Amino acid sequence: MVTMGDVARAAGVSPMTVSHVVNDHPHVKESTRAKVLEVMDRLDYRVNVAARNLRTGRTGTIGLAVPEVDRPYFGQLAARIITAAAKYNLRVAIEQTGASRENELDALSLSRNRLYDGLILSTVGLGPADTDLLKVDYPVVILGERIFDGPVDHVAMPNVNGACAATSHLIERGCRRIVMVDGQVSGEVDVSGLRLTGYRQALERSGIVFDPSLVVNIEKFTMQSGGEVARALVASRKGFDGVFCVTDTVAIGVLRGLADAGVRVPSRVKVIGFDNIDEGAFTVPSLSSIDPDHERMARTAVSLLVRRIEGGVAGKPRREFVSKFSVVERESTHV
Amino acid sequence: MVTMGDVARAAGVSPMTVSHVVNDHPHVKESTRAKVLEVMDRLDYRVNVAARNLRTGRTGTIGLAVPEVDRPYFGQLAARIITAAAKYNLRVAIEQTGASRENELDALSLSRNRLYDGLILSTVGLGPADTDLLKVDYPVVILGERIFDGPVDHVAMPNVNGACAATSHLIERGCRRIVMVDGQVSGEVDVSGLRLTGYRQALERSGIVFDPSLVVNIEKFTMQSGGEVARALVASRKGFDGVFCVTDTVAIGVLRGLADAGVRVPSRVKVIGFDNIDEGAFTVPSLSSIDPDHERMARTAVSLLVRRIEGGVAGKPRREFVSKFSVVERESTHV
């Protein structure tokens, strides 16, 4: 292993000068710099990142805790976060929490161990009751809606308005008995609760009476459960002409389930999702959705985190609300 | 920041003893251990991973370089690798290479900087010509088929046999003019080349003459290109009754493109993909595919890497061939 000392000796300078060259410090004579660079190259010198970390107290890596990277939504989120972090020269290590509360807390403690300079937590398992556990003294940004008045920075998205727009979109296209396939609602500050609120708002505005029997709650946001729920709905002969799904992943399952049950989309039932994942453009029929500008959410989350990393953890928690969203109309809601 | 020294002082022992407790070394009196643990807990002590890294020369993190995590195949691969690595107490940092040769080389140099204990490289951009660049002195495992006789460990999958089985599957179901939607073939050792070989083998075995005009080469393995290619194929009036796609992602696009062109699947054209990604079970029609046991490939890759990390980089490169695969029949190839 070639060290700075080795380079210094070979170049006839002090290790400090090598350090200056490596870190692009300005006040180095051009000829010295050239000499050092030449030797570095010749000896194939590599900085030892661990040593630098120890000295500077930074690791250059942030953690990203998501339930599972193989779910399209989180995969696409991760890709965006990685890209955004790269702009700040930060690498991203991914922790899979499997949506479990314990694993989310584990991810927190890894940063506490100074493995990561900060953590972006796309939380699903933690709830308002865990607020205290988030009172940590290192940079954390929460992505999502579980904890509103937590002690850390937080990026929120237009859940209520988006859900309302999605439901209105169905109503405008003639739907009157609209099913909502939602997750488990615990409190009103989680995704499921907020999107349900948006759904009800839209109904109310159009004078449609809310029918609780049209809300189905699934355990996991998977294509699998979407499929099951759709088949069960058709079998139950409830009578419905529209479905608003809490996420696109679920909606893709619902499309599949309706096809299994021989229900035509969009002629007999219209379907809309939420997230606008890439896959939605390629289903048959293609899936209408709400696009909540995840790109921007990712950028916001990273920049909030970087601000904490650079500026210190102190200061009131900020909540950045990414409010822009758009309705993406595709075949599944055509008239 | 609480250090080992702080804990030692508070517990009335030496830092060394604290270290022993932290690392679960055996020869520590039970009462001493208890005392130290109590103090650690009271002071909320956390090991400083950077310091440990510097001392031990290990980081506890491996790198995973993939083109993009938001493509279903790589997302699912990443999830499996992360899970497999967790069993060895290794974290996974993901580098997105965007399928570019330069970025793949960058990922290599990050490990060279001792940021990672080793690297799993799902390479797309590197080719046999880059063999020399892989002659590095730290643990690397290549996942995929680009470089056969490279200087590093390598996990291969049943590309030829799988592609042959997929094509035979179509032939058995009555297809005679089978399109292959393939990637760019450069050399014969990349995925596209190997799967093309399998395709031709199957044709030959059934006495079907290979028609080069039925092979279409796309730039990128995306749903997008799959869709475009399918629409173009129909427009060109080539006449075909089956399509074998180089990956499921492409196949999903092809299904969509055929739907756009009003071509019924499977009644008029049958379609099969490769990879068996989760989404394939939920398209309409659902997608038949080859399942190459990616689970096992991930486990194999991680365990090869761990062997190098623990056992040193020396020793002949191993090629682990994960050969088991299965044909998953779904609606897109029903008779």
Add this chain to the structure above:
DNA sequence: CTGAAAGCGCTAACAA
């Protein structure tokens, strides 16, 4: 079973 000594490779702070 416990501890003293030494140093991993780097850089902040300061001095020349």
Add this chain to the structure above:
DNA sequence: TTGTTAGCGCTTTCAG
């Protein structure tokens, strides 16, 4: 513009 000093927090080695 360059160099000196000192030490980040931990663990390897070896001695008690």
